[in-house]
Amino acid sequence: KAGVTQTPRYLIKTRGQQVTLSCSPISGHRSVSWYQQTPGQGLQFLFEYFSETQRNKGNFPGRFSGRQFSNSRSEMNVSTLELGDSALYLCASSLTGPDGYTFGSGTRLTVV
Amino acid sequence: QQQVKQSPQSLIVQKGGISIINCAYENTAFDYFPWYQQFPGKGPALLIAIRPDVSEKKEGRFTISFNKSAKQFSLHIMDSQPGDSATYFCASLSGGYNKLIFGAGTRLAVHP
Numbered sequence: 131k132a133g134v135t136q137t138p139r140y141l142i143k144t145r146g147q148q149v150t151l152s153c154s155p156i157s158g159h160r161s162v163s164w165y166q167q168t169p170g171q172g173l174q175f176l177f178e179y180f181s182e183t184q185r186n187k188g189n190f191p192g193r194f195s196g197r198q199f200s201n202s203r204s205e206m207n208v209s210t211l212e213l214g215d216s217a218l219y220l221c222a223s224s225l226t227g228p229d230g231y232t233f234g235s236g237t238r239l240t241v242v
Numbered sequence: 243q244q245q246v247k248q249s250p251q252s253l254i255v256q257k258g259g260i261s262i263i264n265c266a267y268e269n270t271a272f273d274y275f276p277w278y279q280q281f282p283g284k285g286p287a288l289l290i291a292i293r294p295d296v297s298e299k300k301e302g303r304f305t306i307s308f309n310k311s312a313k314q315f316s317l318h319i320m321d322s323q324p325g326d327s328a329t330y331f332c333a334s335l336s337g338g339y340n341k342l343i344f345g346a347g348t349r350l351a352v353h354p
Contacts, residue, residue: 134285163341173286173331173344186340220285228335228342229274233285 132156134234136221142240148209151237155202155223162204163228164196167218167236178228179204211241246334248345255352261319263348265332268313272334275308276342277317280329289330290317322352
C-alpha cells in the first residue's frame with residue numbers, strides 16, 4: 131500500500147515569505163501529525179489532527195498553522211518565514227492516534 | 243515532565259556485536275514507548291514498541307527492555323549489522339496528549 135506522501139520534497143524560500151506543505155496520509159488513516167526536525171532541537175511536535183479537528187498543538191509561534199481536510203489530507207503553513215524555520219518537516223499518520231505512526235520522508239525547507 | 247532523555251549520543255559497534263541505547267522518562271502518565279529508526283533522507287520508521295504492562299519485547303534481533311520503577315527503557319540490537327547504521331530515536335506517549343515526545347537520537351555506526 132502507498133505510504134505517507136509529502137510534497138514538495140525540497141523547498142527554498144526567502145525570509146518573510148510564506149510556505150504551504152502538503153501531506154497525504156495512508157488511505158484510511160484519520161490521525162495526522164506534523165513534526166519539525168532540526169540538528170539542534172531534534173524532533174519537535176507541531177500539531178495533531180484527527181477527523182479535521184486539531185487535538186493538540188506544540189509550542190510553536192502562531193506563524194505555524196495547519197489544517198486537515200475531509201479526505202484526511204493535511205497541510206501546514208508557515209508565514210513570515212525566518213532563517214530558523216529551516217528544517218525537515220515530517221508528517222505522520224495512523225488510524226487513531228500517535229501509537230503506530232508511519233512517517234513520510236519529509237519536506238526539506240531552506241529559508242535564505 | 244515531558245522530557246525523554248536518550249543516551250548515548252553516538253555509538254560505534256563492531257559487526258556482530260550488541261548495540262544498546264537507553265532512554266529515561268519523567269512523566270508516569272506515559273503509556274507507550276516506541277523506537278524509531280531513521281536513515282539519511284528518510285523519515286523515521288517504527289522499529290518496535292512496548293507498553294508498560296510488560297518488561298520486555300523481542301522482535302527478531304531487536305529487543306526493548308522496560309523498567310517501570312526506574313522509568314527507563316532500552317533498545318538492544320543483537321548481532322548488529324552494517325545495515326543497522328542509522329539514527330535511532332526513542333519516544334514516549336501519553337494517550338491523553340496525542341503527541342509523541344522524542345529523545346534526542348543516537349547515531350549508530352556498525353563497522354564491518
